[in-house]
Amino acid sequence: MMRFAPEPFKIKMVEPMGNLNKEERKEAIKTAGYNTFLLKSEECFIDLLTDSGTNAMSDRQWAGLMLGDEAYGGSRNFYHLEETVRELFGFKYVVPTHQGRGAENILSTLTIKPGDYVPGNMYFTTTRFHQEHNGATFRDVVIDEAHDPNAVLDFKGNVDLNKFQALIDEVGADKIPYICLAVTVNLAGGQPVSMANIKAVSEMAHKYGIKVMFDATRCVENAYFIKTREEGYEDKTIKEIVHELFSYGDGCTMSGKKDCLTNIGGFLCMNDKDLYIRATGMVVQYEGMPTYGGMAGRDMEAMAIGLRESMEFNYISHRVNQIRYLGEKLDAAGVPMVKPSGGHAIFVDARAFLDHLDQKTDFPAQALAAAVYEYSGVRTMERGIISAGRDNKTGENHVPKLETIRLTIPRRVYTYAHLDYVADAIIQLYQVRHDISGLKWVYEPEVLRFFTGRFEPKNGELIKGF
Numbered sequence: 377m378m379r380f381a382p383e384p385f386k387i388k389m390v391e392p393m394g395n396l397n398k399e400e401r402k403e404a405i406k407t408a409g410y411n412t413f414l415l416k417s418e419e420c421f422i423d424l425l426t427d428s429g430t431n432a433m434s435d436r437q438w439a440g441l442m443l444g445d446e447a448y449g450g451s452r453n454f455y456h457l458e459e460t461v462r463e464l465f466g467f468k469y470v471v472p473t474h475q476g477r478g479a480e481n482i483l484s485t486l487t488i489k490p491g492d493y494v495p496g497n498m499y500f501t502t503t504r505f506h507q508e509h510n511g512a513t514f515r516d517v518v519i520d521e522a523h524d525p526n527a528v529l530d531f532k533g534n535v536d537l538n539k540f541q542a543l544i545d546e547v548g549a550d551k552i553p554y555i556c557l558a559v560t561v562n563l564a565g566g567q568p569v570s571m572a573n574i575k576a577v578s579e580m581a582h583k584y585g586i587k588v589m590f591d592a593t594r595c596v597e598n599a600y601f602i603k604t605r606e607e608g609y610e611d612k613t614i615k616e617i618v619h620e621l622f623s624y625g626d627g628c629t630m631s632g633k634k635d636c637l638t639n640i641g642g643f644l645c646m647n648d649k650d651l652y653i654r655a656t657g658m659v660v661q662y663e664g665m666p667t668y669g670g671m672a673g674r675d676m677e678a679m680a681i682g683l684r685e686s687m688e689f690n691y692i693s694h695r696v697n698q699i700r701y702l703g704e705k706l707d708a709a710g711v712p713m714v715k716p717s718g719g720h721a722i723f724v725d726a727r728a729f730l731d732h733l734d735q736k737t738d739f740p741a742q743a744l745a746a747a748v749y750e751y752s753g754v755r756t757m758e759r760g761i762i763s764a765g766r767d768n769k770t771g772e773n774h775v776p777k778l779e780t781i782r783l784t785i786p787r788r789v790y791t792y793a794h795l796d797y798v799a800d801a802i803i804q805l806y807q808v809r810h811d812i813s814g815l816k817w818v819y820e821p822e823v824l825r826f827f828t829g830r831f832e833p834k835n836g837e838l839i840k841g842f
């Protein structure tokens with residue numbers, strides 16, 4: 377048996393990658409304010425900024441685009457998507473949105489009252505933004521180990537039931553409209569939640585009349601980890617596991633740009649008819665008709681096909697193993713990273729990588745993401761103190777335990793050879809890590825500052841002598 381099976385697809389169409397020389401890259405990252413979000417795509421060689429909307433679609437999905445029914449009302453592609461989501465996820469109602477945060481906006485607006493609390497297994501930027509925007513306080517109830525890069529656990533995204541119970545005791549269940557249960561947990565490193573934990577959370581929540589709303593964004597990756605790590609699930613299909621997992625919840629938000637293998641889209645699901653009716657009322661205000669929600673008919677078709685494809689074992693197994701492959705290479709060379717490797721990305725521990733920099737004043741992850749780009753043309757993303765933002769009440773910086781850069785692998789886009797290049801680049805940069813300068817703010821946006829913030833190197837040069 378090969379340790380890493382080859383790509384389970386053939387390449388039918390190719391897209392050239394940018395290939396700037398060193399001087400051009402130095403200029404590009406300076407122009408981008410040392411923020412990799414602000415680089416132009418053409419300036420990047422291997423683009424590991426995100427796995428969101430960057431998926432390669434299959435020939436069947438491209439064929440599906442030709443079946444797009446672009447009617448303003450009642451597009452047949454919506455009914456295909458609705459039927460697929462109902463079958464695979466098991467929820468009664470499906471509300472389409474332009475992407476995940478469209479669904480988060482609707483859910484948060486309709487269910488949160490000012491003064492409420494929303495517990496979750498670690499924060500996610502846009503999700504927390506919508507919760508806070510509607511007057512809630514987010515409470516992190518993930519297990520402590522999720523914040524420790526070196527804690528190796530099979531299900532590092534699990535909810536700590538004691539923390540959940542403590543919040544209920546502290547504020548009262550009537551102040552908790554729902555628990556947001558992410559499968560997998562993005563900012564913990566793409567770490568999964570076990571089926572046993574999902575069941576236990578569901579029992580506790582429902583005992584108190586609290587709803588369980590999944591962030592379903594990477595649910596297929598979570599199902600793969602359940603199948604390969606949790607006793608009793610080895611013989612179940614990915615489809616069966618996904619279905620069972622959602623059976624313990626009351627609904628979900630979904631960014632369709634990840635596990636649905638498409639480039640845009642999202643949806644909100646629920647079992648509650650009243651919530652559904654109110655959600656369709658909001659869809660027409662912010663997204664579009666309840667039969668397209670901001671998506672083109674052709675995109676809904678591609679999503680219906682993609683969601684089904686994502687449940688094929690060979691696909692998902694290859695995907696998760698690509699991440700593991702990159703992780704093993706970096707780990708073998710001593711590059712500090714969040715362990716174990718997760719479902720969509722490797723998170724390099726920037727605090728340990730740049731141990732000469734201070735998290736609060738030098739922004740090591742922001743500096744490392746910029747340096748990786750300047751050094752190699754590989755685009756990654758900061759996931760540390762800059763992403764964590766400020767407390768919306770006190771204005772103080774959130775100080776996350778994890779200060780990382782994310783090497784996010786788009787689905788079906790890169791081969792193992794690309795990953796070899798990425799690993800070599802980071803391993804080489806590790807040898808000269810102490811030449812990397814900290815950064816300082818030039819422009820700090822008020823909300824979701826990591827997207828458009830600008831910086832400059834404190835020492836004038838980002839990588840000394842490079």
Ligand SMILES: Cc1ncc(COP(=O)(O)O)c(C=O)c1O
Pocket residue numbers: 428475476477478500502503558562591593630631632633641642
């Ligand atoms: C876990 C998670 N939840 C929600 C979202 C929001 O989805 P979108 O980018 O489609 O708005 C994302 C990505 O942004 C995500 O990774």
Ligand SMILES: N[C@@H](Cc1ccc(O)cc1)C(=O)O
Pocket residue numbers: 425426427428501502562631763784
């Ligand atoms: N959800 C996507 C896009 C995104 C990136 C960063 C964010 O903080 C918010 C959204 C991702 O995780 O890559």
